Amino acid sequence: MQTQLQLDEFQADIYQFAEGVFLSMLGLYVQPSDAPLPSSEIVTAAVYFAGPWKGAVLLQCDPREACDFTSRLMGLPMSSEFDDDVRDAMGEIVNILGGNLKPILPHGVALSMPSVVAGFPSSLRICGNAPILRLAFSCEAGPFWLTIVGLSEDPPKA
Numbered sequence: 001m002q003t004q005l006q007l008d009e010f011q012a013d014i015y016q017f018a019e020g021v022f023l024s025m026l027g028l029y030v031q032p033s034d035a036p037l038p039s040s041e042i043v044t045a046a047v048y049f050a051g052p053w054k055g056a057v058l059l060q061c062d063p064r065e066a067c068d069f070t071s072r073l074m075g076l077p078m079s080s081e082f083d084d085d086v087r088d089a090m091g092e093i094v095n096i097l098g099g100n101l102k103p104i105l106p107h108g109v110a111l112s113m114p115s116v117v118a119g120f121p122s123s124l125r126i127c128g129n130a131p132i133l134r135l136a137f138s139c140e141a142g143p144f145w146l147t148i149v150g151l152s153e154d155p156p157k158a
Helices: 008-026 063-074 084-104
Strands: 031-033 042-050 055-061 115-119 129-139 142-151
Touching (some): 008 063, 008 129, 042 084, 055 063, 055 084, 063 084, 063 142
Antiparallel strands (some): 031 129, 042 055, 055 142, 129 142
16 A cells, blocks of 8 residues: 655755755756646656655756756757757756655655656646646746656555
8 A cells, every 4th residue: 555645744845955956956046936837848857756655756847948957957058959968957857856855755765767758748647646746936947847746556456
């Protein structure tokens, strides 16, 4: 049986994790925002958790912003294309964010390799997902979102 998780009490910690990661890795000051997740094309980077709690953390932003993050992280000129460098950079950022979340998750939770996709928010499906917390941020590059989803428990065996 999966452990239930209430992250609302850790919301301030999660904001602080994100602020630290974006400042140290990208030189970006970020702040909480109330921007809604857009219905236009976005880049979504995810890492998944397995063990006593199953879920994922998603980092979502528009493609231009993902290119900006990549340029800052890798010290490269800003690209205008969603390419392997963007995939690598977004994967690295979400991996670090996921690692920062592990201390507030149940002991024994393991982290997967990151995955990165571009498309419309509704095109990404995580089977059995139940959003637990979505936090919006803003920075000079634009808005971005961190979403933590829990995977529903396995159905009871007959």
